[in-house]
Amino acid sequence: MIMKQKVFVIGGGPSGSAAAYTLKQSGYEVIVIEKDSRLGGRICSIKLGEQSFEMGAGFVTTGLYPNTLRLLRSNGLTSDLHYRKSNGAVVRDGKAHSAKSLLGNSWLPLGSKLLAVKQVLKVLPAWRLLSIKRMEDAAQFDNRSVKDELSSSAGKSLLEYLIQPLLNSYLYWRPEQTSQAMLMVLTKTSFRKGRTYTMKHGLQQIPEALTKDCTTLLDTEVLSVEKRKNGQYEVAIKDGKPIPADGVVCATTASVALGIVKDLSSEQEAFLSGVAYSQTVVVANATKLSEDLPNYELAYPRSGGKPMTAITMQSIQDGASGYERVVKTFASGEESDELLDLDDSKIKQHLTLTELALPHVGTDEAPHESFVKRWYE
Numbered sequence: 001m002i003m004k005q006k007v008f009v010i011g012g013g014p015s016g017s018a019a020a021y022t023l024k025q026s027g028y029e030v031i032v033i034e035k036d037s038r039l040g041g042r043i044c045s046i047k048l049g050e051q052s053f054e055m056g057a058g059f060v061t062t063g064l065y066p067n068t069l070r071l072l073r074s075n076g077l078t079s080d081l082h083y084r085k086s087n088g089a090v091v092r093d094g095k096a097h098s099a100k101s102l103l104g105n106s107w108l109p110l111g112s113k114l115l116a117v118k119q120v121l122k123v124l125p126a127w128r129l130l131s132i133k134r135m136e137d138a139a140q141f142d143n144r145s146v147k148d149e150l151s152s153s154a155g156k157s158l159l160e161y162l163i164q165p166l167l168n169s170y171l172y173w174r175p176e177q178t179s180q181a182m183l184m185v186l187t188k189t190s191f192r193k194g195r196t197y198t199m200k201h202g203l204q205q206i207p208e209a210l211t212k213d214c215t216t217l218l219d220t221e222v223l224s225v226e227k228r229k230n231g232q233y234e235v236a237i238k239d240g241k242p243i244p245a246d247g248v249v250c251a252t253t254a255s256v257a258l259g260i261v262k263d264l265s266s267e268q269e270a271f272l273s274g275v276a277y278s279q280t281v282v283v284a285n286a287t288k289l290s291e292d293l294p295n296y297e298l299a300y301p302r303s304g305g306k307p308m309t310a311i312t313m314q315s316i317q318d319g320a321s322g323y324e325r326v327v328k329t330f331a332s333g334e335e336s337d338e339l340l341d342l343d344d345s346k347i348k349q350h351l352t353l354t355e356l357a358l359p360h361v362g363t364d365e366a367p368h369e370s371f372v373k374r375w376y377e
Helices: 014-025 066-074 110-129 135-141 153-171 180-189 205-210 254-260 266-273 344-350
Strands: 006-010 029-033 045-048 051-054 081-083 087-092 095-098 196-199 215-217 222-227 233-237 243-245 247-250 280-289 296-299 310-318 322-332 369-375
Touching (some): 006 014, 006 233, 006 243, 014 029, 014 205, 014 247, 051 196, 051 310, 110 135, 110 153, 135 180, 153 296, 153 310, 153 322, 222 254, 254 266, 280 344
Parallel strands (some): 006 029, 006 247, 029 215
Antiparallel strands (some): 081 196, 087 095, 222 233, 233 243, 280 322, 280 369, 296 310, 310 322
16 A cells, blocks of 8 residues: 655645645645644634624635636635625825726826826736736846836825825735836736625635645644655654654745745745735724615825725625624734734724725714734734
8 A cells, every 4th residue: 555645734824725735636645734723824704793704815806816716616615705896995185086087086196197007008018928827927027116116206196195005905015015017917917807706704714625635733833844864854843743744835924934944045045034024903893784885995195194004894794684884994014013012902093984084984883893903924
């Protein structure tokens, strides 16, 4: 009898669970090791009534990630998908402005609007080289940051009141650390007709379904991964004996990998050390409604004088006729630095909707449920 090769997957988030599923389908014995008490990584689903909402990754999109849809289909999860329709806007001077009305609205100066058109036109001759799946094809455009690309006076307004709020609120990226090539890829992607979906019972189902046939070790911290002379690996875990493995997939953050993987080359160390992560704080407040209200997603510029970078307003059906209105406020990047170490009550005080002229939240009543989530990486 031939023994199956044993592969450890370190990290039970989206990438780790997808790797575990693929390895299992290929005939390997797979052990998933997760430091947290749950699978999911940056997915964090909160149950509210008969449905769920997300405190981390918020949706699945067909435009950017068609492979995710195929995985859901293979695991019988598509019946739980719920089409997510939302009104997006950027907030300036306390008012929400739809990005769809960019050219006909007064919230950006004319020079910035013309520059936005120029940025779109720049994508057209490079269209075939701009793919989220093959970023290496766009390497020739990876010669400056988004901030450097938009350094003119018109560019600074475009950056401050459109591109930076959208980058930060949707992707948690900063213009200083985002390349021109990535901006071009995202611009092309915005023209694709894709739909976004939530899952009624939470995105948490995805990693749980993908790893159902694997051995899963929760609350288990990996201390080191070291290659033996015989070609095998030794995985040392906290409060446990080292475990031999035929292979290891390190599906965790670069900072963790840098600390646990032994015998890295100088090039590997330099690469992992150069990977940057954003910090994010999320506050969610839920109130009960008798009617369904439109969903909103609002992005904030850094110069707005508020600590938040985004606000989302989502209605969730609760029973036959009632609804829950979930208002989530996000602080990401520099805006979250001072909030991370505060207690929950103080974070909630900072991330409020006070004095903002926003589309209707739906109720002036105090929330009956409130949640805080800190994301350090």
